[in-house]
Each structure stands twice: as C-alpha cells, then as structure tokens.
Amino acid sequence: MVREVSESCMDSLLTEIVSSYCNRFYANKPELAARRIEAIGYQVGHQLSERYTIERPRFTDHLEAIKFICKDFWSELFKKQIDNLKTNHRDNKFRWLSRMSGDPSEISGAAQDPSTMSENKAAQATGMHLYFPCGIIRGALSTLGIPCAVSADISNLPACSFVVRIKV
C-alpha cells in the first residue's frame, strides 16, 4: 500500500512556497523567484527519476525516455494523464498537454485580466506555479541523460503545455 497524503497538503505547500519566493524572499525579482522554484522542482524530478528507474534498464533513445516521463512517471506523480505528446524532431522539441488542476475559471481569469496590481500578482503566481513541474520534468530528463530546457505555455488554459527543448 503506497503511502499517501491529501492533495491539499501538496497544493498548500506549493502555493505557499511560490508566494514566499515571489512576495517575501525575492519580492520584485520575479526571475530570481522563478529560478528558485524551478530549482526546487529540478531536485524533486532528479530524485524521483532515480527512484523510478532503479530497477529498469536504461532507455534506448530520447523518445523512449520522454514517453516514460509522460506516461508512467507523470501519472504516478500527478494522477493525471498527459493528453497529447507532439514531437518536432527537427527542432528536438516536444510538447505535452496536460489538464491543470484547480478552478479553470479562476486561473484563466487571472491570466487574461492584468488590469489591477493584485490580479497581476495572481497571473504571475499562476505562471510561477508552473516553474515547479517544469523543474520536475527537467530534473527527471536530465537524470535520464537528456539535458533540456522546459517551459510552460498557458495561453490555452485550463490546458497547459510543457515544451521540452533537448540540448544537443
């Protein structure tokens, strides 16, 4: 029986760390805050990837590794399926789609209406949250021998795309 905690524990922890870095430790320095949040994700991705692959043979190619991260790894972690994986071999770019958790109207409202300061912060926070899963993906793939850069695209909420650019 796998040990579990409530999803709200995870959500609260993430919301709070994003808030702490954005509003307290690196207030007015969103790029620094973003890098720290991504670094936290990276550490998590690295450790999880090591654990999940301890009994598995090494992956034969990049696509296999990415598929593993997309399917088994991701759904173990987030209990959600990746909806779609598109590859762009020429640019070594992969794009995943995933449903974002949380109230879609709340999130899209924040992202589309930057008219007030507090809503700007909310939009920023939505984007900031995503540095964490981006870091996880980058950490996991790097550990599998695939150095990459990962970014999130939220122009189509509640769908969220993760774009993985492999470094050659």
Next chain:
Amino acid sequence: MAPVVPRSGDAIFANVERVNSELFTLTYGAIVRQLLTDLEEVEEVNKQLDQMGYNIGIRLIDEFLAKSNVTRCVDFRETAEVIAKVGFKMFLGVTASVTNWDAEGTCCSLILDDNPLVDFVELPDTCQGLYYCNILSGVVRGALEMVSMKTEITWIRDMLRGDDAFELQVKLLKQVPEEYPYKDDE
C-alpha cells in the same frame, strides 16, 4: 432533522483527493534544502518554515471545518484530540496522540511516531539547530488562531535529532471570545 455527526479522520481521508506521499516528502525536502541555500542561517530557515506553516494553517482550517463537521469544541482538551485524530489524519494520513496535560488543561503534547515529512530524511551535521518539521508548528498555530485560540508551540522531541518520536508542545495562551467570522467589508 438528524444532528450532523463529526466524521472520523479515516473516513475523511478516504474521501479526499490524495497524492503519493513520496512527491510530498521530496518536495518538502527540496524546499528546506533551497531555503538553507538561500537564507543561509538555520534560525532564519526555522522562522520561515514556521511562517509558511502559519500561512498554510490559516487556510487549511477552512477545509478542516468543512470536511470534518466538527462543531465547536467544548474545551482545549477536545481541541487537542480533534487535531491529533482528525486533523493530522485527514491531511497527512497519520494520527497523533495527545499526552502530558498540565493541571489547568491548557498545555499538552502532540506526539507523532510516524511522519511523512521525514521519510528517508537524514540531516547532515551542518544543519545543527534546524527544526526540519517546523512547518507543522506553524500550521497548528495558524489553524488554531483562526478558531480564536492563541497558542505557543515548541518542539520537545525531534526524531531527526535522535529522539524516538516527534513531540510538539501546544500551550494555549489566550482564547478570545467568539467573533462573527465574516466581516462586512470583505
């Protein structure tokens, strides 16, 4: 109409959305590690973990009240039991026990033998003085403040420092009279 019965921690936990605790444990560990790098001083990290916990606790109480059907606790003894058996269970999936009551019934200890935050965690020697689980003290303090109880919370035992359990002392300082929870200007 039948009275609303408070739900047990097990029942609530079985009905909430849950995640793999490994993700939670690793995330918390990565956070503490990052805070140590960025803030450098162990005391500062302790302080920030407590502050983060407080910010979480003042919100988590809403979910607790909504899901547990707990009505007002008769006294602090009942409050402590509810935190230990329902609160910890519905979020962390583990129950705590309550002991070491003082004569007035305003101070007790919450004991955790099992703590998902610390699975596979070992503290290096460079972290002397770190209260790794300090976020928990903040959460309890924040949650109780939202139900009108001002408390002082201290770590008595810490398994990461070699003790045999986690013991959190909760001291009730002040119980403010009940206010209407929703202000008119909100």
